[in-house]
Amino acid sequence: NNMKYNFELLHKKALEGGGKEKIQKQHDLGKLTARERVDCLLDRNSFDEIDKFVVHNSSNFGLQKRKVLGDGVVTGFGKVNGRNIAVFSQDFTVFGGSLGYMHAQKICKIMDCALKSGVPVIGLNDSGGARIQEGVESLGGYAEIFLRNTLCSGVIPQISIILGPCAGGAVYSPAITDFTILVDGISYMFVTGPAVLKEVTHEQIDFEGLGGSRVHAEKSGVASFRVSSEQEAFELVRKLIEYIPQNNTQEPPFIPTTDIPERADKFLDSFIPGDPSKPYDMYIVLQTVFDKDSLLEVHQDYAKNILTCFGRLNGRSCGIVAQQPKYLAGCLDIDSSVKAARFVRFCDAFNIPVITFVDVPGFLPGVNQEHGGIIKHGAKLLYAYCEATIPKITIITRKAYGGAYDVMSSKHIRGDVNLAWPTAEIAVMGPEGAVNIIFKNLVRDKNSKMVKKLVQDYREKFSNPYIAAEKGYVDDIIKPSETRLRLIKALDFLKDKRDSNPPRKHGNIPL
Numbered sequence: 001n002n003m004k005y006n007f008e009l010l011h012k013k014a015l016e017g018g019g020k021e022k023i024q025k026q027h028d029l030g031k032l033t034a035r036e037r038v039d040c041l042l043d044r045n046s047f048d049e050i051d052k053f054v055v056h057n058s059s060n061f062g063l064q065k066r067k068v069l070g071d072g073v074v075t076g077f078g079k080v081n082g083r084n085i086a087v088f089s090q091d092f093t094v095f096g097g098s099l100g101y102m103h104a105q106k107i108c109k110i111m112d113c114a115l116k117s118g119v120p121v122i123g124l125n126d127s128g129g130a131r132i133q134e135g136v137e138s139l140g141g142y143a144e145i146f147l148r149n150t151l152c153s154g155v156i157p158q159i160s161i162i163l164g165p166c167a168g169g170a171v172y173s174p175a176i177t178d179f180t181i182l183v184d185g186i187s188y189m190f191v192t193g194p195a196v197l198k199e200v201t202h203e204q205i206d207f208e209g210l211g212g213s214r215v216h217a218e219k220s221g222v223a224s225f226r227v228s229s230e231q232e233a234f235e236l237v238r239k240l241i242e243y244i245p246q247n248n249t250q251e252p253p254f255i256p257t258t259d260i261p262e263r264a265d266k267f268l269d270s271f272i273p274g275d276p277s278k279p280y281d282m283y284i285v286l287q288t289v290f291d292k293d294s295l296l297e298v299h300q301d302y303a304k305n306i307l308t309c310f311g312r313l314n315g316r317s318c319g320i321v322a323q324q325p326k327y328l329a330g331c332l333d334i335d336s337s338v339k340a341a342r343f344v345r346f347c348d349a350f351n352i353p354v355i356t357f358v359d360v361p362g363f364l365p366g367v368n369q370e371h372g373g374i375i376k377h378g379a380k381l382l383y384a385y386c387e388a389t390i391p392k393i394t395i396i397t398r399k400a401y402g403g404a405y406d407v408m409s410s411k412h413i414r415g416d417v418n419l420a421w422p423t424a425e426i427a428v429m430g431p432e433g434a435v436n437i438i439f440k441n442l443v444r445d446k447n448s449k450m451v452k453k454l455v456q457d458y459r460e461k462f463s464n465p466y467i468a469a470e471k472g473y474v475d476d477i478i479k480p481s482e483t484r485l486r487l488i489k490a491l492d493f494l495k496d497k498r499d500s501n502p503p504r505k506h507g508n509i510p511l
Contacts, residue, residue: 010053010069011052013069014052014053014070015035017034017035017068017070017091017093017094018068018091018092018093018094018095019093022092022093022094026092026093029186030185030186031092031126031186031230032163032230033091033093034073034074034089034090034091034093034097034124035074035091037089037163037230038074038076038078038124040230040231040234041078041080041087041234041237041238042079042080042085042087043079043080043081043082046078046079047076047077047078048076048077048078049074049075049076050075050076050077050106050109050110051075051076051106051109052069052070052074053069054069054102054105054106055068055069055071068094068095070091071094071095071100071102072090072091072094072095072097072100072103072127073089073090073091073097073103073106073107074088074089074090074091075087075089075106075109077110080122080237080238080241081241081242083119083120083241083246084117084119084246085114085119085120085122085241086110086111086113086114086117086119086120086121086122087110087121087122087124088106088107088110088121088123089124089126090124090125090126090164092126092127092164095128095131096127096128097126097127097128097164098127098129098130098131098132098138099129099130099131099141099142099170100131100133100134100137100138100141101134101137101141103131103141104140104141104142104144104145107123107145108141108144108145108148111145111148111152114152114156115151115152115155115156118155118246118247118250119156119246119247120156120157120158120159120244120246121152121156121157121158121159122158122159122161122237123159123160123161123173123174123177124161124163125160125161125162125163125164125170125173125174126162126163126164127164127165127166127170128165128167129165129167129169129170130142130168130169130170139169142169142170142172142173146172146176149173149176149177150176153176153178153349154350155247155248156246156247156248157179157241157245157246157247157350158177158178158179159177159178159179159237159240160173160174160177160179160180160181161181161183161233161234161237162174162180162182162187162188162189163186163230164186164187164188165188165207166187166188167188167189167190167191167192167193168191168192171189171190174189175222178224178346179224179225179298180216180222180224181223181224181225181226181227181233181236181237182212182213182216182217182226182227183213183228183229183230183232183233184212184214184226184227184228184229185213186230187212187213188207188208188210188211188212189211189216189222190210190211193207193210194206194207194210197210213226214226217299217300217301217302218302219302220302221299221302221303221335221338221339223299223302224298224299225298225300226301239296240296242255243296243310243312243317243352244350244352245352248349248350248351251351252316252317252350252351253317254315254316254317255312255317256315257291257292257294257312257314257315258292259314261484261488261489262485263484263485264481264482264485265481265484266481267288267481268285268288268289268480268481269480269481271284271285272397272398272421272423272480276398276399276430276463277329279326279329280325280326281324281325281326282307282323282324282325282326282330282357282359282397283295283307283324285322285397286307286309286311286320286322286357288484289483289484289487290311290320290484291311291313291314291315294311294312295309295310295311296309296310297309298310298343299339299343302335302339303333303335303336303338303339304324304326304327305323305324305327305329305330305331305332305333305336306321306322306323306324306332306336306339306340307320307321307322307323307324308320308321308340308343309322310352313355313484313491314488314491314492316353316491317352318347318353318354318355318491319343319344319346319347319352319353319354319355320354320355320356320357321340321343321344321354321355321356321357321408321409322356322357322358323358323359325359325398329361330359330360330361330399331362331363331364332362332363332364332378332381332404332407333363333364333374334369334372334374334378337374337377337380337381338377338380338381340381340384341380341381341383341384342384344384344388345384345387345388347388347390348389348390351390352390353390353391353393354388354390354392354393354409355393355394355395355487356392356393356394356395356408356415357394357395357397358394358396358397358399358400358408359397359399359400360399360401360404360405360408361401361430362401362402362404363378363402363404376510376511378403378407379510380509380510381407382406382407382413383509383510384509385408385409385413386413386414387501387507388414389498389500389501391491391494391495392409392414392415392416392417393415393416393417393418393419393487393491393494394408394409394410394415394417394418394419395419395420395421395483395487396418396419396420396421396424396426396465396474397421397423397424397480398421398423398424398425399424399430400424400426400427401425401426401428401429401430402428405426410473411472411473411474411475412473414499416490416494416497417475417490417493417494418474418475419474419475419476419477420465420468420469420474420477420478421465421477421478421479421480421483422464422465422477422479424464424465424477425459425462425463425464426462426463426464426467426468426473426474427462427463428462430463431455431456431458431459431462432446432455434458434462435451435454435455435458438458439451439454442454465477
């Protein structure tokens, strides 16, 4: 009996997980073990494990004969870049990382502790799903985790790294968290797997095609980030956490920069093409304006007509939302509205100012967009901007037409500082469309001299920033090369901004 409770032996046994053969199998798949992952993610020697002696208490289907210390998940606390975080790492070598009742309780325990302590939670998911032998207790365990994900939302940052299969109920925890990272070749997420699909709907598709990293990065938008290796995923988390505070009562970290505030890049002054229908690369504008090498793009391959990035201005962390004229002319559509809305709400929850670069000809026209609900989805972005009380700074670089002008952090929805470049066109619609409506009885031939003259008149009258500036809808018209300095000054001025929404349980965002 002394053997059974031998301190050294039990510690050693706990570290072995599912045993040498299973660990070898995990390595053969090109995957790290649960403990190796924790060591790679956290600062050296910073991990304090808890609950390593926990075992399941189930006796169904002979499970009582198979008890493994830790019960398939490694949990504890550690540091990332010197900052406290809570972490759990599912162990595929123990019951395929499946979630049983005690396994779930371990995860719930560290989440409860993280919430009380105000530290981020990072989940490393590698699990075959619910532990079928435990039946409904396993489902109860999932639901308890989902509840905590929801209660932690907007209070402490939650990051999910998918490092294996993630199926059925298991996908809903990452879906509620703030960021989900998928790794090429080893991450899969789906509610219903290929085998069941084949049986029920007769659709044939493999793991990769149904729920691989590429599908979720490009098509579904489930992946915030897609990386090519586990190592890259851990490095990404270390980078991401540098833009985000520990919790919603703190400010994001300040990281000093050698990039001077007064740096003015003159090429921006002639960067916008003279022809309003010509695209340009908004990402170059962002790279130029923000601190050198400080951009981190979120949802890079999804809804590319809008950019959502973290960046820094003179060392201060900010969120960036910007139209990308290279794709769909920078129109707002269903996917880009939802992508940007979620990003704005994250920034608002965690005191990260949002800077918006606008070049939007309107909402994307089309039957599919209308039938797909562009009205309610576009309203999500409008709602997110209206609700946000963080500092909001807006730069109109070129087009700001119609309802899309209102949505994109306009003065009217509590934009704090709204600036325009001389190339800005703020109008109800483009000159051609406007002339077709205002003079519809006169317009027979769209290419006639008269029509061209009317278009030119409209452009001079409305398609410029000066009327908006006369009415105070933009605070200033600035040289593009001054943008960096003006943003830094505005951000400094707004750093102690306080604003609040009417008291309520919560609003009813148009979902």
